[in-house]
Amino acid sequence: MRKYWSGVLAAALLLSLAWGINEYRLANNYRTTMSNQNQRSLQDFASHLDQLETDMAKGQVANSTSQMALYLGRASSRSEAASQNLAQLPVEQTGLSYVGQFLTQTGDFARTLSQRLASGGAITAEETKTLSSMREQLIQVNRKVQDLVVRVNTEDLAWMETKPKLNLSWGKIQLAEASAEGQVGVVTSVRGGLDQLDASLQKLPPFNYTGEFASRSVDKPLGLPSGEVSQEQAQSSAHEFLAKVGYPGVVPQFTGKTQEPFGGYVFQHAKTYLEVSRQGGVVRMFRDERQPQARTLSVDEAKRKAMESLKGMPWNLVLTSTEDFGSYVQVEAVNEENGIRFYPDKVRVMVALDNGQIIGYDATPYWAFHRTRQLPAPRLALTQAQSKLRPGFKIAESRMALIPMPGNREVLSYEFRGRYEGEDYLVYINVVSGAEERIQRVIHTPRGEYLQ
Numbered sequence: 280m281r282k283y284w285s286g287v288l289a290a291a292l293l294l295s296l297a298w299g300i301n302e303y304r305l306a307n308n309y310r311t312t313m314s315n316q317n318q319r320s321l322q323d324f325a326s327h328l329d330q331l332e333t334d335m336a337k338g339q340v341a342n343s344t345s346q347m348a349l350y351l352g353r354a355s356s357r358s359e360a361a362s363q364n365l366a367q368l369p370v371e372q373t374g375l376s377y378v379g380q381f382l383t384q385t386g387d388f389a390r391t392l393s394q395r396l397a398s399g400g401a402i403t404a405e406e407t408k409t410l411s412s413m414r415e416q417l418i419q420v421n422r423k424v425q426d427l428v429v430r431v432n433t434e435d436l437a438w439m440e441t442k443p444k445l446n447l448s449w450g451k452i453q454l455a456e457a458s459a460e461g462q463v464g465v466v467t468s469v470r471g472g473l474d475q476l477d478a479s480l481q482k483l484p485p486f487n488y489t490g491e492f493a494s495r496s497v498d499k500p501l502g503l504p505s506g507e508v509s510q511e512q513a514q515s516s517a518h519e520f521l522a523k524v525g526y527p528g529v530v531p532q533f534t535g536k537t538q539e540p541f542g543g544y545v546f547q548h549a550k551t552y553l554e555v556s557r558q559g560g561v562v563r564m565f566r567d568e569r570q571p572q573a574r575t576l577s578v579d580e581a582k583r584k585a586m587e588s589l590k591g592m593p594w595n596l597v598l599t600s601t602e603d604f605g606s607y608v609q610v611e612a613v614n615e616e617n618g619i620r621f622y623p624d625k626v627r628v629m630v631a632l633d634n635g636q637i638i639g640y641d642a643t644p645y646w647a648f649h650r651t652r653q654l655p656a657p658r659l660a661l662t663q664a665q666s667k668l669r670p671g672f673k674i675a676e677s678r679m680a681l682i683p684m685p686g687n688r689e690v691l692s693y694e695f696r697g698r699y700e701g702e703d704y705l706v707y708i709n710v711v712s713g714a715e716e717r718i719q720r721v722i723h724t725p726r727g728e729y730l731q
Contacts, residue, residue: 316605317368318431321469324364325428331357331382332421335389335414344396351393358386367604368473378473381420385413427472500540502624502649504559513544513555520553520562524588524637541643556646563646567631567638571606574632581608581630588637589628594645596626602727607631607638614649620680623648623689652681654691657710664693664708667715672699672706682707682717692716705730 331354338350362382388409392402402410508516510533517531531546531553541563543556550568555561576584582601589596589612596612597620607629614624629639661677668674672695680694692707703721708714719730 317469320364320367321428321431324361324368325424327357327361327364328417328421328424331361331385332414332417335385335410335417338389339410339414344401347402348393348396351389351396355386355390355393358382358389362386366602366609368469378420381416385417388413423472427469430472431469500556500558500647502646503556503561506559507557508555508560510544513557513560514546516555516560516562517544517546517553520565521548521551524565524567524640526551541646559646561642561646562640563642565637565640567636569631569638571631571638572633574606576630576632576635578603578608581632581635582610584635585610585628585630585637586612589626594626600728600730604726606633609639614645618679619654619691620678620694621649621652622680623683652689654681655711657691659693659708659710659713661693664710664713665695667708667713668695668697668706669699672704673697675703679710680707684716690716696721 334350334354334357338347338354341347341350362379365379365382392406392410396402514531514533518529521527521529521531526548529548531548531551533544534547535545537543537545537554541554541556542558543554543563546553546555552564552566552568553562554564556563578601582598585608586596586598595615597615598610598612599620599622600611602609609627609629612626612628614621623644625644627639627641628637630636631638657679665674665677674695674697676694676696678694679691681689681691682694684690690707691710693710695706695708697704697706703723705717705719705721706715707717709716721728721730
């Protein structure tokens with residue numbers, strides 16, 4: 280009997296050892312895969328950024344309208360590609376980061392100008408000056424990113440910080456001030472380099488131009504509830520939010536304050552970070568900095584997890600897009616009222632594919648633009664708007680939608696999703712004038728759908 284149990288224990292030990300070795304191998308393979316993905320994303324980000332700067336330069340030099348429209352149109356596409364690459368890097372995404380915002384505004388401005396040139400318009404002297412200012416900043420951003428890539432290739436720079444950050448109570452504000460004054464420490468990781476770049480952009484004045492994203496940082500958020508909350512009340516809001524995303528019973532610690540327009544309180548627990556607005560006491564941004572492990576969930580399961588979490592929030596949101604980033608899925612949802620989708624009122628959620636936990640949340644656009652709007656009465660019925668579509672366009676879905684337009688305008692339109700000659704498109708027809716306000720091409724990729 281003793282020999283029998285000894286054999287059983289020995290077999291169990293061997294099985295346990297084999298299981299541990301296998302788990303270690305899987306984890307090591309996963310870390311290698313993530314490192315390769317990060318490397319590829321950084322290289323692509325640097326490449327698109329360099330091409331963006333080149334196209335902006337050529338657009339400034341061009342003297343013919345057709346060439347200016349060509350290069351500015353290319354710059355818009357490069358900006359979108361660079362933004363997508365940036366989203367895949369292991370950086371601290373505190374809402375709409377300044378690097379991401381800068382790329383978005385640059386691409387938006389280039390697209391606005393190229394569309395005007397293509398329709399026979401002209402660029403004003405003030406817009407030429409803005410374009411030049413954007414390119415000057417772009418040169419600095421591109422130089423820092425290219426230097427970072429060189430260090431990754433030659434010094435084996437780490438992706439994340441290995442040492443604890445100093446004085447977390449400083450928050451983002453003092454980091455930005457230190458960067459602007461040249462008091463930046465030695466960069467020891469890719470994330471640290473991008474964080475310093477992000478902080479240096481915070482101190483620069485915003486661009487003044489007419490475009491869809493010109494007022495992404497609003498002077499005063501339009502959607503925040505009335506009334507101010509204390510630090511204790513904000514902590515309670517953070518506590519409730521953490522419980523909804525999988526951290527019940529946690530009391531986050533206050534670490535600092537944020538400046539306007541979303542002035543508020545910063546809280547932290549372990550590797551989680553939250554910002555709660557002083558006005559209204561809502562959680563504007565949440566980020567869990569833990570590194571997701573090997574994925575066990577499908578994209579559809581992650582989408583369900585995201586929508587379950589959003590149902591616990593004080594709004595009615597519908598999912599509009601999904602992107603698969605390997606270790607997590609990012610979904611975007613917009614507000615829907617009375618069958619109308621309000622695209623400016625957007626929320627972004629990131630779901631880890633190892634356990635379905637929410638690891639990222641950004642409601643900045645929602646709280647910035649949401650409000651009770653006075654919508655125009657439609658003069659066109661849905662069937663009349665359909666007649667404005669190109670013959671042969673096969674409609675798959677149709678609804679009413681409020682869309683953002685250049686000049687910080689919003690237009691109520693009929694949204695038609697359909698196919699034309701084997702490709703998917705979104706076409707927007709003004710409910711009042713019947714004008715074709717916008718056309719977006721739906722690009723299908725392994726990561727998800729993109730709009731161009």
